[in-house]
Amino acid sequence: MKKILLLTVHPDENSLSHQFANIALDELKHKYDVEQINLYQDKEGDFGYLTFGADKIPTNDPELRAWREGKVKETDKFVVFFPIWFNDAPSKFKSWYENVFTAKFAYRYTKKGPEPLLKGKCFEFIATCDGPGFLYRR
Template sequence: MSTLIIYAHPNKKSFNHAILENVMKGLKDANRQFDVIDLYTEKFDPILVIDEEHKRRDLINDPYTAEYRNKIEEADKLILIYPIWWFGVPAILKGFFDRVFVSGFAFKYDGKLPQGLLKNKSAWVIYTLDSPSFYIDWLRRNAEWTVVRDSILKFCGIKKIKRTRLTSLKYSTNEKRQQWLQKIYQMAKNI
């Protein structure tokens, strides 16, 4: 059993990076095998090219994304760590979904109906927002969450999905941030 962390934040001094460090520490302390895909450090190219030479149906054979598909295939648990910007995932992570979670690998169509192919996996999604929770829940109706949960992960067959949402980050105290990091460490350790 192994875990794959998919991390999307460009700043190594960010709170998201502290989250990553605490998740890794918790997994290490639990003697859990894991790998990390740091999309910014790896300079992942999020641009999906579709033209005469590059067909959407051939994305499963793209050599650029083969290593990422292999890592996902080998993992039983995915952990996604990212900030919410403009009520969505960072563009680099969206491009990762577009280029890696492709037909024939993450899903296929059985007639007109989609069938998820990543059924044997679970996911833990950890994300941060500067917005307060009441604003997200009431005015935005959790749009930042439903797209990732329903339109990507569940669509691809991942049904067991846990969420850790950290809101009002911009206005949080250092004490509150330390509490969050300790909780995340414990959750990672108890996976």
């Protein structure tokens, strides 16, 4: 069965991002193996700052790192729900992504360039925004 991980990235449980994620969970759970993680509440969102490589992350203990990598390996599709803040995703999501999809786990460097190690994964982003339209047009 296809494994889907829903990531909600908003501190307010009543936000539109959470509402959309809950609707997706209700719709998808009948056909797929679905799990929902809130990066603002679960241990999944607790990170120090990435300074240089995964080995330098102060809060990245081996047990938690193995748990995160296991989640990523077993997941086929990631669906991320977040608000657009200052024309970008919240830093909580960027921190999660940079700390989980690291060299030696998600990719490795070769003489021919970077080589992906996690094949067959896909991301879908559901972004909400509450600012005037002209801020989001090119």
